[in-house]
Amino acid sequence: MKRDLKTPLPIRDGVSPSYLWLQGGPWPDMLAFLAQQFPHIEPAIWIDR
Incomplete structure (x- = not known):
């Protein structure tokens, strides 16, 4: 399967x-x-990022 992996953001x-x-x-x-x-990384850290 070939996917089109273009960046979804500009x-x-x-x-x-x-x-x-x-x-x-x-x-x-x-x-x-x-x-x-x-x-070891709290979910709140990921949310802030």
Whole structure:
């Protein structure tokens, strides 16, 4: 399967945005994925970012 992995957000002032693609798995959302992958970082930190 070939995917079109274009940046979903526009470039501003010549700087491209940061973004992540959530891989397939049991996580309902990106926050749950990040919490599992980085348990030493509180979810509130991810939300602030």
